[in-house]
Amino acid sequence: MKIRAYRPGDEAALMDVCLRTGHAGNDATGHLLDGSLMGALWCLPYLVVEPDLASVVVLDDDTPVGYVLGAIDSAAFGAAAEEVYWPGVCERHPIGSAPEGSLDELLVHLIHDRSHTAGSRIGSDLERRYPSHLHIDLLPEAQGQGFGRRLIDRLSTQLAERGSPGVHLGVSRANERAIAFYRHLGFTEWDGPDDGIDRTFVRDLSKG
């Protein structure tokens, strides 16, 4: 396995990684009728808006089995996604298209009401001090071998080189393993208001 930059054509495999790690770090496949909904929310926007900041872990045959995705300026990312990404996704997943009471229905709602997606905390102290944000997910076969650390380091370097002072991320309250990983890598928990769903962790990028 090795790390390389994202390339067009990786999308389907990366959407699959998103689904198979989407249940607090575990496989969400059986929890959704439409497996593409998770990737539509938390993977594809980054490949469309900030492809330069996407890196992937690939097997020897070049199949992607993990990624880190980033946005250098969350507010600008949110605005760009409103222009070039969300209208088409909303059209593909109209309100009422998922069964009532299902997880699919909740995700379709999130697609249409983007108050919890990236860029929604514009003007907050969090986005002033830690304007960048990231998502990282590795399939089980890629976990525990140092790829998570290397992907975070690679993205942190890219963000710092482009002048970002800090990065934040959201993690499910149930995902204790990822929380311990972020703490081990030097992220600290944000003590300001959170988004009410995930826990927020931050890392200063200005100190190198």
Ligand SMILES: CC(C)(COP(=O)(O)OP(=O)(O)OC[C@H]1O[C@@H](n2cnc3c(N)ncnc32)[C@H](O)[C@@H]1OP(=O)(O)O)[C@@H](O)C(=O)NCCC(=O)NCCS
């Ligand atoms: C969480 C995740 C990104 C970590 O990546 P990883 O490749 O498994 O972790 P690494 O092997 O790179 O570990 C890096 C370091 O963190 C440490 N670490 C990893 N998990 C840890 C844990 N749960 N507790 C304490 N330390 C941990 C490792 O020991 C290693 O330490 P070292 O570099 O000082 O020797 C990965 O396991 C994953 O994608 N899990 C499923 C999806 C997920 O939960 N994503 C996050 C959603 S917010």
